[in-house]
Amino acid sequence: MTDSVLIEGLVVEAVIGVYDWEREIRQQLRVDLEMAWDNRPAAASDEVRQALDYAAVSEHVQSFFEGCQPALLETAAEKLAADLMEAFAVPALRLTLWKPGAVPAAHQVGVRIQRGDWR
Numbered sequence: 001m002t003d004s005v006l007i008e009g010l011v012v013e014a015v016i017g018v019y020d021w022e023r024e025i026r027q028q029l030r031v032d033l034e035m036a037w038d039n040r041p042a043a044a045s046d047e048v049r050q051a052l053d054y055a056a057v058s059e060h061v062q063s064f065f066e067g068c069q070p071a072l073l074e075t076a077a078e079k080l081a082a083d084l085m086e087a088f089a090v091p092a093l094r095l096t097l098w099k100p101g102a103v104p105a106a107h108q109v110g111v112r113i114q115r116g117d118w119r
């Protein structure tokens with residue numbers, strides 16, 4: 001699959017972190033997503049229902065973090081990837097979760113995973 005649909009810098013609020021104080025607050029995460037998708041049917045029909053709707057995916061990601069309060073970014077990334085692949089029939093994706101405030105001396109820290117079959 002050579003096509004993809006992209007979401008960059010999506011801001012979400014989440015309860016996430018390994019320390020007790022982090023369980024008491026909501027922190028901002030930023031989400032970057034590259035999702036494998038054949039864009040030709042959408043282009044041929046000019047119909048959003050043929051597309052992987054990035055607005056719908058963005059809403060889904062924001063809702064996901066209302067029901068998921070993991071300790072680790074790794075856990076959040078793994079569960080979100082599986083959730084998106086099932087909910088939107090995405091065959092493969094690359095997902096980066098950034099936690100901008102976590103290490104004050106760093107611009108941001110995060111994790112990146114790639115799941116599914118990109119062929």
Ligand SMILES: Nc1nc2c(c(=O)[nH]1)N=C([C@H](O)[C@@H](O)CO)CN2
Nearest residue numbers: 016017018019071072073074102103
């Ligand atoms: N690889 C990871 N390292 C750390 C994580 C994480 O989710 N993945 N989390 C923390 C703390 O929650 C930190 O963000 C608090 O500032 C530390 N290391």
